[in-house]
Amino acid sequence: MSLHRLLLVEDDAEMAAMLAAYLQRQGFHVSRADSRAGALEALRAGRVDLILLDVSLGEDDGVQICAEIRAAQDVPIVMVSALSADHQRMAGYEVGADDYIAKPFNPDLLLARIRAVLRRARRAPSLTHRRRDAILRFQGWRYDARRDEVTAPGGWQVSLSSRETALLRVFLANPLIPLTREEIAAALDHDEAAGGRAIDMLVGRLRQKTDPALIRTERGTGYVLAAEVSRDDA
Amino acid sequence: MSLHRLLLVEDDAEMAAMLAAYLQRQGFHVSRADSRAGALEALRAGRVDLILLDVSLGEDDGVQICAEIRAAQDVPIVMVSALSADHQRMAGYEVGADDYIAKPFNPDLLLARIRAVLRRARRAPSLTHRRRDAILRFQGWRYDARRDEVTAPGGWQVSLSSRETALLRVFLANPLIPLTREEIAAALDHDEAAGGRAIDMLVGRLRQKTDPALIRTERGTGYVLAAEVSRDDA
DNA sequence: CCGTTATGTTACAAACTGTTACGAAGTGAT
């Protein structure tokens, strides 16, 4: 077996040292970073087979970084988190991570997951990318997540703003699951826009530009994507 | 919160072990099977609240099994698949699965979906039956559970609120069986089953919008759906 | 019959959501 290169992104020095030592014993080549900047630099610096990414990185947001990396590269990512709050957040995200494990974890379990992800990546290199090629079809409407294009039944093209697109993506990542406003807001911002009804407006605008029935209201709960999502792996 | 029993049908031992461990940590009772035969036996053996079914099961075909189970029982089924080709086949939940998720998946996302399906199943037992279009006919009235449409004798369409629809579904799932207010409230996920007479109001409103005779009062007990339900297996 | 109790019905209030209006902030061209 070839030597796999892992990039460990973790700001807790003690944890990082422990993990690195363990993984090296297991035969991985481990490089480390403790911030967003460091991670991106390490990625530019050399080949990385898999990233082990902590969600909470002091200043930086692991989820944000994950998306950032994914936008550019196709490296497998395994996320690590200590807080159950993060779990909540990640449930609503189109994170793009290949796997996910909670601290505290059994080292062997972590190892198993890393190996599984690597195996998968070798077998189907583009699999991690395929998640993004979600195509939404709804009563003649079409949304191609890859091209970011919304097509109306008549063949017209509708232009969505970035925020509207983001909202659509969030729903796309969670078809048929009711999402609360908090979940949606968390997935969209990092800021907590606490008081207002921004999400309501967003949903309203998206409805107006597409189809009012596309997003169903779950009274007292939130909203649900009322369409099914197919993924065309072209 | 009661302990939900999951049946995990997965032939990859490693994956099965990992999933089972994770789900047990999350408070589920997990039993496992690795084949069609095992799955059917486990179903006969005891109560199962939800089935987590891998599409690719070596010899056996998950989709086939899903249909088989559905023909006999009304257990919620969440399908798991690794291959995009399976997605194509499963598109539209034609198999009768309540949800499906692609490998590799975010464990929390899986959890969210499992919970969503369980919630749905509890709230409206007949919802899982959707594939078999429950159609209620009553003196010219018609209710199509799939389209959520109520049609009056004259052909008019009546619009029910979400709560009213939910109530109708509860009756639909228990035709000709008298239901106490407590049972109805429980099925509706009505937290405060306390002193109020919310159910009375609901029934009253449903009667007013449809036909007063549709729901008969069992004095001292509760209410009964006074119509027969046919299921058009389209 | 009559009182008691359960149920139907009306009225009302609180919560939730859709929609409009408007203003702040960002963008690009001149």
Place this chain on the structure above:
DNA sequence: ATCACTTCGTAACAGTTTGTAACATAACGG
């Protein structure tokens, strides 16, 4: 820098939903 334009949030208003309270009515037991 200024202007036109888009985006996107808050505020405010209206319509709907849904529960509680109160009263009227029907059923039941003697």
